[in-house]
Amino acid sequence: MQTRTIGIIMTIIGVLMLLYNSFNLVTTEKVVDLGPIQINKEVNHPLEWSPIVGVVLAVVGVVLIVIGNKKSV
Template structure:
């Protein structure tokens, strides 16, 4: 059961990674701090990956699911 669960999770993550190739997160950095005056800058941090990574994860998950079924027979 453990191998099948890991395989299903890998397939789900792989499909999500194929559909969404990147995401961004934003941080705020303080540029100037002079008494009551503050100037902040929002910095965008993109994280990008290849859809091939998603394909490999989904394929590996399918292999785990199918290999577990063959072991039971």
């Protein structure tokens, strides 16, 4: 891939990580299984990250875009 393309992708991911600091995965666990009777439980698994990670990705992405533009000129 070109440097500029990677920079654009990193910038977009960085901005999205700034906007959405976390998301929640929901899984289903089987609690009781007695033949035809089943009891399931939904379990939440929150995934969180620091906004600093999004800032770093966005800044590195912009730097790669600038480097890609200088290299092509």
